[in-house]
Amino acid sequence: MALTRFERFVVWVLRGAGGMLFAVFQLLAPRRGSERSARRLPPITNPLLRVPAMQLARMIRRREVTSVEVVQAYIDRIQEINPLINAMVKDRFPSALQEAAQVDKLIEEETGGEDVLEDRLPLLGVPFTVKEAFTLQGMPNSTGLVTRRGVISATDAPPVALLKRAGAIPLGVTNCSELCMWLESHNHLYGITNNPYDLERIPGGSSGGEGSILGGAGSVIGVGSDVGGSIRIPAFFNGVFGHKPTSGVVSNVGQFPPATGQQPGFLCTGPMCRYAQDLVPMLRVMGGHQTDRLSLLSEVDLKSLRFFSVAHDGGSLLVSPVDRQLVLAQRRVVERLEADLGVEVQQLKLPQLKYSFQIWSAMMGAPGKDGKQPTSFAELMADHGTKVWPLWEMAKWTVGLSKHTMAAIGLALVEMFQRSHPTEFIIQQKESLQRDLEELLGTDGVLLYPSHPQLAPKHHHPLFTPFNFSYTGVFNILGLPVTQCPLGLSTEGLPLGLQLVVGKQQDRLSLATAVYLEKAFGGWREPGTTTIEAT
Numbered sequence: 001m002a003l004t005r006f007e008r009f010v011v012w013v014l015r016g017a018g019g020m021l022f023a024v025f026q027l028l029a030p031r032r033g034s035e036r037s038a039r040r041l042p043p044i045t046n047p048l049l050r051v052p053a054m055q056l057a058r059m060i061r062r063r064e065v066t067s068v069e070v071v072q073a074y075i076d077r078i079q080e081i082n083p084l085i086n087a088m089v090k091d092r093f094p095s096a097l098q099e100a101a102q103v104d105k106l107i108e109e110e111t112g113g114e115d116v117l118e119d120r121l122p123l124l125g126v127p128f129t130v131k132e133a134f135t136l137q138g139m140p141n142s143t144g145l146v147t148r149r150g151v152i153s154a155t156d157a158p159p160v161a162l163l164k165r166a167g168a169i170p171l172g173v174t175n176c177s178e179l180c181m182w183l184e185s186h187n188h189l190y191g192i193t194n195n196p197y198d199l200e201r202i203p204g205g206s207s208g209g210e211g212s213i214l215g216g217a218g219s220v221i222g223v224g225s226d227v228g229g230s231i232r233i234p235a236f237f238n239g240v241f242g243h244k245p246t247s248g249v250v251s252n253v254g255q256f257p258p259a260t261g262q263q264p265g266f267l268c269t270g271p272m273c274r275y276a277q278d279l280v281p282m283l284r285v286m287g288g289h290q291t292d293r294l295s296l297l298s299e300v301d302l303k304s305l306r307f308f309s310v311a312h313d314g315g316s317l318l319v320s321p322v323d324r325q326l327v328l329a330q331r332r333v334v335e336r337l338e339a340d341l342g343v344e345v346q347q348l349k350l351p352q353l354k355y356s357f358q359i360w361s362a363m364m365g366a367p368g369k370d371g372k373q374p375t376s377f378a379e380l381m382a383d384h385g386t387k388v389w390p391l392w393e394m395a396k397w398t399v400g401l402s403k404h405t406m407a408a409i410g411l412a413l414v415e416m417f418q419r420s421h422p423t424e425f426i427i428q429q430k431e432s433l434q435r436d437l438e439e440l441l442g443t444d445g446v447l448l449y450p451s452h453p454q455l456a457p458k459h460h461h462p463l464f465t466p467f468n469f470s471y472t473g474v475f476n477i478l479g480l481p482v483t484q485c486p487l488g489l490s491t492e493g494l495p496l497g498l499q500l501v502v503g504k505q506q507d508r509l510s511l512a513t514a515v516y517l518e519k520a521f522g523g524w525r526e527p528g529t530t531t532i533e534a535t
C-alpha cells in the first residue's frame with residue numbers, strides 16, 4: 001500500500017527522532033561486558049536433547065532410558081548455557097532429580113503395562129520449564145518487579161499443576177519482562193536474557209526466558225502466556241514453536257499480574273516447545289476438559305483447507321516494514337503449500353490491520369463489562385507501595401537509581417496520555433476486521449501472516465520500535481488462535497518464522513499446519529551449527 005507524501009514525511013521524522021533517541025540511550029545506558037559477543041553456545045553433545053517430549057515419555061515408559069538420565073541431561077545443558085543466556089532464574093534441580101528417581105521406581109513397579117501409564121500420565125518423567133510469572137510451588141513469582149523479591153509460590157498455577165499431574169517434572173522458572181509487558185526479557189531482579197542464536201540480541205518477551213532456554217536446547221517444553229505476542233514473539237526470535245490457544249481454553253489463573261478490564265479475554269496461556277508434535281499433547285494436558293471443544297484428535301486433511309497469505313499490515317506508520325528475508329520465507333511457504341498439497345494460496349490485503357496497534361492499545365485499556373477500568377501500569381509498578389511518577393522515575397533511571405526498566409517507565413508515561421475509552425473509529429476497524437477474518441477463515445481457513453516485521457533485534461532496540469509487536473497483538477484482541485512456526489535461519493543465522501492464524505476453536509488446523517511446515521522447513525535448528533536458508 002503506497003504512502004502519501006505526508007505519510008512518508010511522518011515516517012522520516014519518526015525514524016530520525018528514533019535514531020536520535022537511540023544515540024542518547026546508548027550514551028546513558030549502563031555498559032555491558034564486551035566478551036558476550038565473542039561467545040557462542042556450545043554444541044549439543046547429548047542426543048537425548050534432540051528428542052521430542054512425547055517420544056522421551058515413550059522411551060521412559062518403555063525403560064529405554066530413565067527419567068533420571070533425561071532430567072540430568074537437561075540439567076547439564078542448562079548449567080552449560082545459562083551463564084551465557086541468563087534464561088533460567090531459579091532452578092529446582094535437586095527436587096527434579098528426586099522426582100525423576102520416583103518416576104523410575106514407579107515404572108519399575110508398574111504392572112498394568114505401558115498403555116495404562118500413557119493414558120494416566122502422558123508426560124511421565126519428562127522435564128519442563130515455566131515462565132516466572134506463573135506460580136510454581138516453592139519458586140519465586142516476581143514477574144521482574146523488585147518489590148516482589150522474596151515472593152515464593154505456595155501453589156501451582158492450574159496449567160502447571162496439570163502438567164505435573166500428567167507426570168512432567170519442572171526444572172525451574174525462566175525470566176520475563178517487567179510485569180510481562182515488553183519485547184525484551186529484562187528486569188532489575190534477574191537482569192537481561194540473551195538470544196541463543198546471537199547473545200547480543202533479544203530473545204523477545206515477555207516469555208523470553210522460555211524462548212531462550214528452549215531455543216538453546218536447555219528445555220524441550222515450557223509454559224508461556226500471551227496478551228500481545230508474549231508466546232509468539234519469543235517463539236519466533238528463538239526458532240521454536242508456540243501456540244496461543246482460543247481464549248479461555250487454558251486457565252490464566254496463577255499468573256502475575258492478573259488481567260483486568262477486558263484483558264482476561266485477550267490473555268492466553270499456552271505451550272512453547274521445540275518440536276511441533278508436542279504442541280497438541282501439551283495443549284490437551286494444559287487445557288484439560290476445556291480442550292474437548294477443540295477436537296484436537298480429529299484428523300486434519302491439509303489438502304482440503306483454504307490458505308490465505310497477507311504479506312504485511314498495510315503500512316502502519318508506527319511499525320517497521322517487514323524484513324525482506326521474512327517476506328521471502330513466507331513466499332517459500334506459499335510455494336511449498338501449493339506444490340505439495342495442490343492448494344491455491346490466496347494473497348490478500350486486510351486494510352484494517354494498519355490500525356493493529358491502535359486496536360490493541362484501545363481494547364487493552366477499555367473498561368470491563370462491570371464498567372471498571374483495568375489496573376493501570378503505573379499502579380502495577382507501584383505494587384501497593386509508593387505511587388510511581390513516570391517522569392521522576394525516568395530522572396532516577398538516568399542516574400541508575402530506578403528499580404524499573406526504561407521500557408516499564410516509558411509504558412507508564414505513555415499511559416498517562418491514553419484515552420480511557422476507544423474511539424468510535426477504532427471500534428469500527430476492530431469489528432470490521434473481526435467480521436472479515438471470521439468470515440474468511442470459517443472452519444477450514446489458515447492465514448499466513450508475519451510474526452513480527454524484524455528478525456530478533458539487538459538488545460534495547462525495541463525501545464525505538466515499540467509498536468512492532470502489533471503484528472501479534474491484534475490477534476489477542478480478536479481472540480483467534482495462532483501457532484508460531486519456525487522456518488529455518490536467516491543469512492545472519494537468526495530464526496525465520498511465520499504466524500498461522502485460524503478461526504476460533506479451530507486450533508487443530510494451525511497445529512496440523514505447523515507439523516507439516518516442520519517437516520518441510522526443518523523446524524527448530526541447533527544454534528550456531530545449522531545451515532542457513534535465506535538468500
Ligand SMILES: CCCCCCCC/C=C\CCCCCCCC(N)=O
Nearest residue numbers: 180182226227228229230410411466
Ligand atoms: C520507552 C518507550 C516506551 C514507548 C511505549 C510505546 C507504547 C507501546 C505499547 C505497548 C508495548 C507492549 C509490548 C507488549 C509485548 C507483549 C506483551 C504480552 N504480555 O503479550
